Amino acid sequence: MHIVSLAGGIGGARFLRGLRAAAPDASITVIGNTGDDITLYGLRVCPDLDTVMYTLGNGIDEEQGWGRAKETHVVKEELAAYGVEPQWFGLGDRDFATHIVRSQMLEAGYPLSQITQALCARWQPGVRLLPMSDDRCETHVVIEDERGKRAIHFQEWWVRLRASVPAQSFALVGVDTAKPAPGVLEAIEQADVVILPPSNPVVSIGTILQVPGIRAALLPKTVVGVSPIIGGAPVRGMADACLTAIGVETTAQAVLELYGSELIDGWLVAEEDSGVALDGVRVLARPILMHDAEAAADIARTALDLAQELRK
Numbered sequence: 001m002h003i004v005s006l007a008g009g010i011g012g013a014r015f016l017r018g019l020r021a022a023a024p025d026a027s028i029t030v031i032g033n034t035g036d037d038i039t040l041y042g043l044r045v046c047p048d049l050d051t052v053m054y055t056l057g058n059g060i061d062e063e064q065g066w067g068r069a070k071e072t073h074v075v076k077e078e079l080a081a082y083g084v085e086p087q088w089f090g091l092g093d094r095d096f097a098t099h100i101v102r103s104q105m106l107e108a109g110y111p112l113s114q115i116t117q118a119l120c121a122r123w124q125p126g127v128r129l130l131p132m133s134d135d136r137c138e139t140h141v142v143i144e145d146e147r148g149k150r151a152i153h154f155q156e157w158w159v160r161l162r163a164s165v166p167a168q169s170f171a172l173v174g175v176d177t178a179k180p181a182p183g184v185l186e187a188i189e190q191a192d193v194v195i196l197p198p199s200n201p202v203v204s205i206g207t208i209l210q211v212p213g214i215r216a217a218l219l220p221k222t223v224v225g226v227s228p229i230i231g232g233a234p235v236r237g238m239a240d241a242c243l244t245a246i247g248v249e250t251t252a253q254a255v256l257e258l259y260g261s262e263l264i265d266g267w268l269v270a271e272e273d274s275g276v277a278l279d280g281v282r283v284l285a286r287p288i289l290m291h292d293a294e295a296a297a298d299i300a301r302t303a304l305d306l307a308q309e310l311r312k
């Protein structure tokens with residue numbers, strides 16, 4: 001069986017670990033969000049791709065959910081001693097090596113998809129990890145503060161401001177001319193089923209769906225999604241701040257409607273959201289809180305079973 005999954009960072013990666021355990025014989029292609037990518041200190045940082053790679057490769061800081069286990073921060077301290085900005089983004093020493101390798105390869109002319117493959121040769125994530133696009137497209141956030149109305153990089157809003165200043169809108173800069181990375185459309189075409197993890201529906205999954213061609217390629221496929229919202233609150237992260245910015249309620253119902261019944265065939269919600277309904281979508285209410293790896297595997301198994309049942 002060939003499974004395609006779209007994934008953001010922490011939530012996506014934890015779900016994918018469950019998916020891999022639930023379908024050990026399947027080939028899994030993960031299309032990763034690169035809208036969060038940022039250039040820092042001259043290095044290209046791909047937070048979501050790395051979170052997936054480290055989590056599935058057993059190198060993640062489990063507690064934090066991002067960055068490397070057993071991390072140290074000497075380089076960050078040294079940069080701060082020089083007064084180098086930004087100081088709000090916490091890159092660890094081990095993590096720096098990944099960004100140095102990536103940046104060196106970019107400089108040498110390799111596309112991000114090939115670089116990701118090279119990095120994964122070390123981490124052996126057990127899935128094929130593809131960036132959504134080799135073309136640079138970055139999420140920017142329009143805010144208004146004491147300095148007036150302006151657009152800032154998504155990471156500045158998310159990490160430095162902790163989404164405390166309301167987002168007025170998001171702009172995926174560069175998406176108009178972006179193409180899906182090599183292998184993305186082929187993987188979707190060959191997929192038996194597509195599973196959407198409980199990743200952020202706006203700035204993770206929503207971003208991937210904006211890359212020209214990806215959403216259209218998914219429409220004829222059997223797609224089952226896991227709601228990122230339980231009982232009116234995000235499972236984790238700050239999806240509520242993102243949904244509010246685009247005028248969508250923080251409910252499992254509203255996220256399903258945002259994705260739409262043309263895209264979604266099956267929707268897994270928590271038991272307290274059992275009233276969710278949309279024409280053309282099979283809604284299943286089950287425990288969907290990923291409190292540990294086993295729970296993630298159970299949820300993935302339920303999503304896969306539903307997808308098999310609904311398979312077009």
Ligand SMILES: C[C@H](OP(=O)(O)O)C(=O)O
Nearest residue numbers: 008009010011012200237
């Ligand atoms: C919900 C979100 O998941 P992601 O979009 O990072 O997969 C998060 O973990 O903050």
